[in-house]
Amino acid sequence: MRKIHYCVAMSLDGYIAGPNGEYDWIIDDPEIDMAADFARFDAALVGRKTFEMMVRENRTEVPGLDVIVFSRTLRQSDYPNVTIVAEKQKEMIEALRKKPGKEILIWGGELFRSLLEDGLVGILDIGVIPVLLGGGIPLLPTRAAQKRIELISHKIYKSGIVGLQYAVK
Amino acid sequence: MRKIHYCVAMSLDGYIAGPNGEYDWIIDDPEIDMAADFARFDAALVGRKTFEMMVRENRTEVPGLDVIVFSRTLRQSDYPNVTIVAEKQKEMIEALRKKPGKEILIWGGELFRSLLEDGLVGILDIGVIPVLLGGGIPLLPTRAAQKRIELISHKIYKSGIVGLQYAVK
Numbered sequence: 001m002r003k004i005h006y007c008v009a010m011s012l013d014g015y016i017a018g019p020n021g022e023y024d025w026i027i028d029d030p031e032i033d034m035a036a037d038f039a040r041f042d043a044a045l046v047g048r049k050t051f052e053m054m055v056r057e058n059r060t061e062v063p064g065l066d067v068i069v070f071s072r073t074l075r076q077s078d079y080p081n082v083t084i085v086a087e088k089q090k091e092m093i094e095a096l097r098k099k100p101g102k103e104i105l106i107w108g109g110e111l112f113r114s115l116l117e118d119g120l121v122g123i124l125d126i127g128v129i130p131v132l133l134g135g136g137i138p139l140l141p142t143r144a145a146q147k148r149i150e151l152i153s154h155k156i157y158k159s160g161i162v163g164l165q166y167a168v169k
Numbered sequence: 170m171r172k173i174h175y176c177v178a179m180s181l182d183g184y185i186a187g188p189n190g191e192y193d194w195i196i197d198d199p200e201i202d203m204a205a206d207f208a209r210f211d212a213a214l215v216g217r218k219t220f221e222m223m224v225r226e227n228r229t230e231v232p233g234l235d236v237i238v239f240s241r242t243l244r245q246s247d248y249p250n251v252t253i254v255a256e257k258q259k260e261m262i263e264a265l266r267k268k269p270g271k272e273i274l275i276w277g278g279e280l281f282r283s284l285l286e287d288g289l290v291g292i293l294d295i296g297v298i299p300v301l302l303g304g305g306i307p308l309l310p311t312r313a314a315q316k317r318i319e320l321i322s323h324k325i326y327k328s329g330i331v332g333l334q335y336a337v338k
Contacts, residue, residue, distance in 0.1 A: 012183075128297075
């Protein structure tokens, strides 16, 4: 079965974006090989809000990735380059995991929470940025259920970024 | 000058206690030598709420540590074993830092935020526990100011706890 990963940069105090969605605190670290990281995946599961941001920024097509968007309101005919899934999200994802292929990404904090609750998230890949934001969008929208996780690997970058990979139990 | 440390266990999603103050998610790790960690310090700066919890639990006397409590309402005569500081908190701490001695601890999240804003916190010692709490008391009460921090050391424990030490800039 293919694994579903949530990969995200986070401040030490647990925020994935600033209070107004700011990303300017995320260090651009040349030691992190984004292309190699990306090559492990061939599909991205995208939440509705995140997809609308991708539409605004005109980056709905992602080379090498099947983009699968969960939304009850968006119309497939408006977005021919992606797959819109309106219902049976869990069944669709379980079927996708059984198909041969690479690993699968999640884009979007609300979708992450929903898939975590459904037991579908396999791996958390967190890049802890050396900053305290003091407020913003939390890793996990409150209040979510408590989950034990297991540290499976780590990497310390020269920039001070701490890469932590956890398996979700 | 002596350094002021904030040492705390934190869930991966940035909480230092559960929604009702729970600590049961913190792993008791025999690999962590609490006594040796403690021996680096000879004074603790304590917030009022944290001190009231210490009073309830009858543990206001801490061998080897001068306990200094910041409160405008508590009376010194009621707590002869500790030092109550009612005003000029910053000046008192700056004077304390100049005296010879070991490093200084902070106990209490609100006091941490206040001292961080005053530029008095030198070191953050975070033990990242492998759990997602999904809600609770955040590392830093929102909304605090953004602060750059610098990773100065790390230790990975067999239990999956990630010890991260940062200098505050």
